[in-house]
Amino acid sequence: MDESFPPLTVGGRGLYGLDGRVKVPLTLGLILTAALLPNRPGGAYLLLISALWAAALVSGVPLTRLIRRGWLAGPFGLAALPLLFTTPGTPLLTLPVGEGLTLTAAGLMRFTAVLLKAWISLQAAALLTLTTSIPAILLALRALKVPRLLLMVIALMSRYLFVFGETARQLLQAREARSSQPDPHRRTGGSLGWRARVTGGMAGSLLIRSFERAERVYAAMLARGYDGEVRALPQPDLSPDAYRILGGGAFFFLLVIAFGWLTTGGGR
């Protein structure tokens, strides 16, 4: 998944060339807009997804990639399944389960709306990470006034994420190599307790490595004058264009929300 983060911050087509401090608020705005739409699929959903896809296309992000990431919430859909049957409304059909489950039209609407909201939000977040480097996202968080201490923790975490991810991958590979069972679905290598202990040992070794690395990183920081205070360089101001795009985005979102509520009569 590593390669899906763009390595370069500057330049590029469409969203790639846009400041993270514009993209992050716009992404949040889009997801908030989705959350604010009536729980009734309709034109507003179409407008939102079209805008998202257009932005992706203009930036050269293939839609297939976006849509694939959009289904990450799939399993969670189970949690919304009861909506089909618990929402009062015109009965569509009754399933012969227990005392009979009645599927209602309103239930179907709400269920679809929840899934659509999740689907659109996931694609929006995916588009952000596909077109924005991690450092640019961190700078945007700083502009959004995330406390500096937390920001430093997140920055260090994102720096060593892939280093430890690689270590974890190697640990898993070593475990696979040691267990001779070729079929991954069969129970491999010993009892459940044993497998859990081996996996726990791997987690423990990751954690010990993190303590050791933290000591060395701390030494490297000390050698360059670190004194416990969290400091950061001032950021350049946003360009007038950036503000225009932010304003335009906000206006569009308001329009979509208005459209959604006006055309569905409040979603009820």
Next chain:
Amino acid sequence: MNPFLEVENLTYTYPDGRPALRGIGLKILPGERVALVGPNGAGKSTLLLALAGILRAEGRILVDGTLLTPASLPRLRARIGLVFQLPDDQLFSPTVYEDVAFAPLYQDLPPGEVHARVEEALAGVGMQAFAGRMPHHLSMGEKKRVAIATVLAMRPAMLLLDEPSAGLDPRGRRELISLLNGLPQTLLIATHDLDLAGRLCPRMVILDGGQIVADGESRALLADADLLAAHGLV
């Protein structure tokens, strides 16, 4: 000429009771390039950490005539730059730029000056084009260069380098040697790499068991096969 670095009777024992440095004495003149060689566990890294003021060792360390103490450390810190063995330990920031800016930022320099220092340091190692990159995406050779830039940004008078050629392919190693060769700073290079030591450093110090066992002209020491063998260097 007064020595730039003077070390007297330096002794350090790790908290677990392991003696790592036992009475080290050393003088290094301004502009000198000294190789610090010795087998694994000889105490090379420990000595560099002590010289950079990260480990508090017993004994005396004088930097440009000033005694290294907790009080003088903040002032002296920028005079000696330590380049760690693993660039992944040294490069802890989201981007190359922010990493090189770290030291100037903690020297309380104004933003304009910080920027100038970063440009200068990156130019010094030929990595200007990499400012916006994430350290994670660099090759080992590029990481080593950036790691050197992070300390050059302090404008130190002396560089301490821990195993600079470890993990480099032949080309990366060649480029590193020519980079180090072009630096005006006083250098103390801890290494296993006798070839690198011979090419860069006229003087060589052999460390074993936390003690200096030889200190002299690199050419002479490198020719002494028995000495090198006795300390596990060949």
Next chain:
Amino acid sequence: MLYSPQPMHIPDGFLSLPVALALWVVSIGLIGIAIRRLEHTLSEREIPLMGILAAAIFAGQMLNFSVTGGTSGHLLGAALATILLGPYPAMLVMTAVVSVQALLFQDGGLVVMGANLFNMAIVGVWVAYAVFSLIRRLTGETRAGLLAGGFAAAWSSIFVAALACALELALSGTSPANLAVPAMGGIHALIGIGEGLITVGALAFIYAARRDLLTPAGRSQAVNRPVWLGGGLIALVLVVFSPLASSHPDGLEWVAEQLQFIETARPPAFEIIPDYLVPGISNEALATILAGVIGLVVVSLAAMSAGLARRRTRPQG
């Protein structure tokens, strides 16, 4: 890097806006308190440690072991972070983990991130802390006590966080409490065992290799009693309240309806505008078709401009 979505990370869309926003407020408040505390008590070497440990916990979440057939045991890590660093740093570590998962891996939503932070970085951590402290108080500084405390802390942090998650879904009107609580609770009572076993394995490994890391002398561990009790209280309230909510779903549904009322009470501002003012879109089907056409045109234009740009950047010859 192999990354698979973790359980218990609520995606956007599954919580109603009032619930999501209220939990943002609560989480920002409590994490803010933790940060302010840490700014005073933290030793300077703990800042890099928190960030790097967060990376290790994130990577540790990729480790899993097969339980039977398709299911597997996972690690969330709130209990391990709490045991290794103490509750306040652990809150920050888990905040970083949850934020990075949401921002960079789309695991857990952004508008609902306040809820995910509440469940994992606040409830998970403080429940683990209360349970672990309680058991260590009973067993003393023994290895068996460490492992038992670790297991119980890990299991209860998962279980109670899942209850919180279920209540949030119920409050949002997404799943009724009498379904969500037993379902989430039941599943996570099992997932919690996996968490507990991995936590025990990790603690045993660390105990053997670097026992010094488990005696956090000099770390900002000091937690005053009211706060300690707070963690226990969260657990107690959730554990007692969830079955109550699930056996009397009407009560919670009433709250959910009130909340939905708040949510849907916003539009009257729009409803004041009489339908005839926007004649074209007063008909829902027509409006949907209109939006569909606009969308189609915009997306097609974007696709065409993308095609043009590609052709222009393609090298000649």
